[in-house]
Amino acid sequence: MSEYILLRHRDIPDLYRLDVYQQHEGFNGFYKAVTTMQPDAVIDQVKASGLRGRGGAGFPTGMKWAFTDKKAWPHYVVANADESEPGTFKDREILEGNPFQFLEGVAITAYAVQANAAYIYLRGEFWQIAQQLDQHIAEMEAADFLGEKLFGTGYSLRIYTHLGAGAYICGEETALLESIEGKLGQPRLRPPFPPSYGLFGKPTVVNNVETLTNVPLIIGRGVDWYRTQGTEKSPGVKIFSLSGCVNRPGNYELPLGTTFRELIVRYGGGVPYGRKIKAILPAGASSSLIVATEQALDTPMDYENVPRVGAQLGSASVIVIDDSVSIDWLVDKTVRFFKHESCGKCTPCREGTYWMSHLTHRIASGQGTPEDVQLLYDVARQIKGKCLCALGEFSIEAVMSGIERFKDDFDGRVAK
């Protein structure tokens, strides 16, 4: 690995300190944007960078910003720091190690859409991180990087933290907005989408922590530099959270297009106890299961290629499954998670995850019948495409791909 772009604290000690951050290009991008660039020019640069949302959906970031409705005001920026996907722990490292680059990303985004207030929504478990961020925000205010009439211009900005309280669904952007508003974290019917009707009913940009942390160097160092990383269609780096059956779990910042094999074997040190890789969940518990064939292991991890082996890149939370794991057990774990986290608003998800969890439990505990496996698959199929938000849709990915691709594990468990 050459130089870190997002996890820069691994190269630069004490980067969480304002003075150290300032000595290492800190706030160059924000200063350049506010004092020399029109807001739309900032959006154009981010469009040209090819940056896509790193929270999971992969939507082009600049395009998302450009959708912000200019007929309705005020505008808001909301940073999604609700990181709760099983297998995902990248935002936490950014927030702890390189908080000012993230905060600068929030500030540039706010300038680009002319928002004067931004909220950082953190999962409630990040209580300590929220306290640190409050401190960092106060330091930025004292140094005139936040507040009124910044850098002698007419632009003003305040950033606030807001703590969630233990609800995976609040990572869904409209549920997150409801939660800030003091309501139950349940997804809204869309359209309208947040760029026209977001926080407090106003146009709002919602971006993930990792996405925002890319922005300062895109503006500070420029698009040409940024596009030297990654591939033509998927530029930039990505933080891969590697977990499960692997010798060296952890966060790995690598160019998009790095193969599964490189991540798992070269960086992650392979699978312990001399076991074999059986399956990969590339996007946490929300993934389809990839069968770990030689061809799959040599697949580049980017937005274009992961779908070719039957899954999505998503948040790039790579969970490695070795051959000691039975997939019916795994599916029982993921289904139980989604049943617990279903917000209850739409019927297919609420009822579907409930009934799936009964079936997966019965199968995994050895009390199921072959008909239960078929019934589980049928229930999953009926959930597909009918939910209000992605949570319900994600709940069936491991179930359907598990039964389709690892049928023997289920058959073995229900055989009389």
Added chain:
Amino acid sequence: MLSEKYHQEIQAILAKYPPDQKRAAVMPLLYLAQRERGYITKQAMNEIADILEITSTEVASVIGFYSLYYDEPSGKYHIQVCDDLPCALRGAEQFLARLCENLGIKVGGTTADGLVTVEAVTCLAGCDKAPMFQVQTSDGLAYYENQTVESALELITSWRKQEEELP
């Protein structure tokens, strides 16, 4: 009364949101109330409703929806062990079972002295350092990672000592 004791903090929380969006302060105010007693009392619920000009039913629904709010007293220290898939692949289920066995409780139970409650929870974003748990007290939250049953029991012993030294 919260509003007397925490007047300044409450004003600072309200100032984070637009004046016509007071309801947005419900979650931070609930944390404030929980810090006071370890759980949210009926009285605090009513008071928050009054401050925000919403009904106490609306406040109660928020408490019920989110898993980090408590409306009844339990152990002073909540050990919340993640046993989701990535942690389970690193032995979290066995860790949880053995920890509870050592404490003589079931998952979700509280020790006889009322000090420790052990719960299984969903992902805490510490997957690479499992077995791991967070400890929730009225003072806040702290993470403990790369744990063994022995290290967890040591931690509990240190809390018991602290409690004994309290006046």
